[in-house]
Amino acid sequence: MSAGWWSAARYITEKACVCVTVVDGDSAVIVDAPVRVDGKTYLGGAGPVMTDDTGKACLTVKKSLNENSRESISLYSSLGSINIYYDVISSAEGNIDTDEIFTSLVDGNSTTGIGSCSLLSEKL
Numbered sequence: 560m561s562a563g564w565w566s567a568a569r570y571i572t573e574k575a576c577v578c579v580t581v582v583d584g585d586s587a588v589i590v591d592a593p594v595r596v597d598g599k600t601y602l603g604g605a606g607p608v609m610t611d612d613t614g615k616a617c618l619t620v621k622k623s624l625n626e627n628s629r630e631s632i633s634l635y636s637s638l639g640s641i642n643i644y645y646d647v648i649s650s651a652e653g654n655i656d657t658d659e660i661f662t663s664l665v666d667g668n669s670t671t672g673i674g675s676c677s678l679l680s681e682k683l
Contacts, residue, residue: 575622576667576676577660579645580614581636581683588614592636594683596620599631599659607637608669617669617676623662631659636683645683652680 581592594616595606605618623629631653634645645660647653653660660679667674 573622573624574619574668574674575663575665576617576669576674577620577632577634577662578615578617578669578676578678579634579683580678581610581616582614586682588612589636589638590614592616592638594618594634594636596632596634599633599657601630604632610636614682615678619667619669620662622666623664626664629661631661633658634660634679634683643683645679646681648681 579594581589581594583589590610590612592610593607594610595604596618597604598621601621605620608616608618610616620632621630635642644658647655647658647660663677665675667676669676
């Protein structure tokens, strides 16, 4: 798939929302951790968005328009000088080999609350 251009700076209707929970090595939630996404099939990204008091952060990304040609992102948190990337363990969620997450086919927007957000199955 070739990378296309997308940016939250221009009006676009194909938006989806992805959420992740950030935890430490003891599985305790981390509050105020920055979470970012980088587009892999499109030029663009989102964040940082800080985790809330439940350790969750939600970001608006480019929506996948059909099942056969999914948009994908990488999602990570910067803890100190280290970037911790989300580990995809289900092929339904993304590419296991590259840890690229498929964006949702459902409308969503983390800023406006319109639509729904997809909560990733694993914690970061």
